[in-house]
Amino acid sequence: MSSVVFTNVTIFDGSGAAPFKGEVLVDGQRIVRVGREGAPISAPQAQCIDGKGAFLMPGMTEAHTHFSWNDQPSLTAIQFMPPEEHMLWCVRVAKRYLEMGWTSALGAAAAKPRLDVVLRNAVDAGEFPGPRYLAGSQEITILGGLADNTLPHMPFRELNFGAVVSGPEEMRAMTRMFIKYGVDHLKINLSGEYIAGLSAESSPFSEEEIAMLSAEAKRAGKRVAAHARSAESVKQCVRHGLELVFHASFADEEALDMLEANKEKHFVAPGIGWLISTLYHAEPWGISEATATKMGYKRELETAAETLQKMHKRGIRILPGGDYGFAWMPHGTNARDLEYFVKYIGMTPTEVLLSATKLGGELMMRPDELGQIREGYLADILLVDGNPLNDLAILQDPKKITLVMKDGEIFRTSHDLLPPRGEVHAGTKLPADAGVERAVHSTTH
Ligand SMILES: [Zn+2]
Structure with a gap:
């Protein structure tokens, strides 16, 4: 030792x-x-x-990562990366997070069914460097919902970005499949997303489908994470006990009351960097501020900032990170969120660092040792x-x-x-590349 x-x-x-x-x-x-x-x-x-x-x-703990997002400008570019290259990509990304001080991360959904699980297992086995990692499923969605990216001529479900279900029994089967693969938690898309042409204020899942997901996940001792931008989707998270609430931009007073009453149970990872970067930093990739505003992102950012300020005052746990891995917010730049938490949510720098560290230990389910x-x-x-x-x-x-x-x-x-x-004292294990200063964005693509 x-x-x-x-x-x-x-x-x-x-x-x-x-x-x-x-x-x-x-x-x-x-x-x-x-x-x-x-x-x-x-x-x-x-x-x-x-x-x-x-x-x-x-x-630090990154509360909402997608290691399989490949720093490209579109979901399609992620979806069509072949599985072999995709796995290697995830391995490289994991190392990048560790280099940037993220020693823990929670996978918010993988672009293919087993990418997160295989990566977590390899890191845990010491095969590759990476953060402590909780592995997610693909994004579970409905036909026509966020992450159902198949084109009309493509075979149903094959090669899809998300995992599409219709009705409670399909939800049961899908949940059990991901549990069989070994995920730490399930991921469901309970609302839309403007960039995909789907209103962030829509809430497309039926209560029966969500209840089935929750019941099957709980039976296996798994938590559930939700893409939940609409007010109704945040309420669904609380009603069905889905612990990890992503975004929550449009949470209304009722949703905030519900979250506050259950604040020991839920974590909110708003992924606010996505709103800011898509609005202000995506022009080289064809999304000008005017375009993003038209999509709905300016209004969402303004609303989210107000919502998150209220949430913070109510003592609801808000953690940094989220949706890095696009061209205009590449992996490794995640700490931008820390400044955004001060600027947009009104946290003090101390509160921000506590959310990235102490709350991270809680998110990783190891509050007494992490x-x-x-x-x-x-x-x-x-x-x-x-x-x-x-x-x-x-x-x-x-x-x-x-x-x-x-x-x-x-x-x-x-x-x-x-x-x-x-x-170095005998017995001290140093990795072969210790001492080597590397650029974060050394990966080509
Ligand atoms: Zn996400």
Whole structure:
């Protein structure tokens, strides 16, 4: 078992306390001591990493990822990536998330039935680097709904982006199929999406279909995630106990009351970066601000900002991340959400970092051992050059994230923090590429 002590760091521990100067000792996969300035940790056997004043914080959780989205400008481009290349793509994306400090992620739907599950299994087995990962299903949808991307001449269901069901029994079969594949949670598209030509305020599923999904998921001990932009779809999430609510832009007062009354159960991952980027950053791909406004995104962003501000005041858990993996918001740029949470939702920088860390541990269903710098907790740790509480944008810069540790193992570090390879304490496992600074967008496509 390897042992590492971080000295000379400012610790943001994810508890809500103000950052303090101190030291952190990691032994094996866990944090075993957190020391404050003036009470140094004595650990002569440990590899010492002098943080030189760096900001030490828990690894972050991305609450709504689609590793199989391939940084292209359309859903069709994702849909038609052949399965073999698609799997390799997901492997590369997983590494990119880890490089950017996302040590945990929740898969919000895969573009093919088993991509998420196979990726999670490979990462868990140590075959490839990636965040701790909860694997999702494909997006379950209705005929003509969001993610039913077949053209009239294409065979029904074959090659489709989503998993199309009609009626409760088909829903039962589809749910059981994904459970058989080993998903951690199911995903359902309970509302539309403007870019697909479907109103975000539509709610196309019948109550019977949603009830069936919920019953079958619960029987297997699985959670359910929902694309839920309309007010009614958010209410459906609460009525049917679907824990993971994505978007929630048009949640009305009744929906907010329902969510607040059940706030211990639900998480909201608004994916607000999608609204902002599609509205303001997609022009090179043919979506000008005027076009996106016409689609409905400006109104949705304005409404979502108001809704999320209310939600935050009510103490409903809101987490960063969501829908990165398009040309105008490529994988790895996810930390843009942190600034957006301040600007659009009115969170303080401390609240934002807590939502990315402490709440992330809760989202990952490991609140007692993940998301904080605390004795006994899993050693998912970042060293950051600079103070994100003064400037959250530094977490978008791979050069500023100087070290990523997951499960007590150092994944990525800049040259100056670690002693040369030969001096590393025997038993310390370093990946072959540790010490190599890489650009985030090194992947070509
Ligand atoms: Zn999504």
